[in-house]
Amino acid sequence: MKADLFDQRRLLELQAVDTTLTQLAQRRRKLDADPAFATASQRLRALGDKAANLTGDIADLDRDIDRVEREVDLVKKRAANDRDRMASGAGAKELEGLQSELESLARRQASLEDDELELMERREALDTELTETRRQLGEAERVLADAEADRARLLAEIEAETADAASTRQALAINIPDRLVELYERIHAKQPIAAAELVGRRCGSCRIEKSPADMIPIKSAPIDEVLRCEECGCVLIRTELPSTAPRTLASEDELKKYE
Ligand SMILES: [Zn+2]
Structure with missing residues (x-):
């Protein structure tokens, strides 16, 4: 699947909100x-x-x-x-x-x-x-x-x-391409972390470090290729690569510049 890396990175924000929702549900159960x-x-x-x-x-x-x-x-x-x-x-x-x-x-x-x-x-x-x-x-x-x-x-x-988190989630999801959200939701239905950062060679979800050999296809993948962690199946987001959009996705004003 292909998707703008900028859009892919927005999955991390969606993941952060979902993590908050999971924690809130845990607090409720406790x-x-x-x-x-x-x-x-x-x-x-x-x-x-x-x-x-x-x-x-x-x-x-x-x-x-x-x-x-x-x-x-x-x-x-x-x-x-x-x-x-x-x-x-x-x-x-x-x-x-x-x-x-x-x-x-x-x-x-x-x-x-x-x-x-x-x-x-x-x-x-x-x-x-x-x-x-x-x-x-x-x-x-x-x-x-x-x-x-x-x-x-x-x-x-x-x-x-x-x-609050539910409305933030809704607002975020609207701004991410549907098929990317659908992929995220499919993974999220199975596991709590559906999208994670690739930090160095390490998956931010399963924390497993990829071998240099495993990194070759990741490094050579086109920037808009949606990558999955082979270990845990989450969408692996390359935050260290330069993209056409800013890395910080918080500001709506900044986002508009790239629309
Ligand atoms: Zn993983």
């Missing part, structure tokens, strides 16, 4: 696979479960404490009744019975109050744990929100850069 987001979500879920369990345990303890308190009230009421009965002039035998019951009620009350104290201590410990868990939960929520914000920011950056 971002999707970033464990920070999953780790933060997982921690948030675990802490949420822990807080729910603690809240449940505290509710259970509160019910137990209520039950013990009601029992204490009953014991106290019964003792008060007994004392009223004693004060209202019971017989000696009845007094003895009441006295014994009061002693037993006092023991029962002391035992219930011990139980209550123990339950309240446990409740206090769980309360402290719940407060700490809620603090950690708040922190985990902030970490997750930060991770989400970071991810959204990076994603927006990648999308904007991708859109």
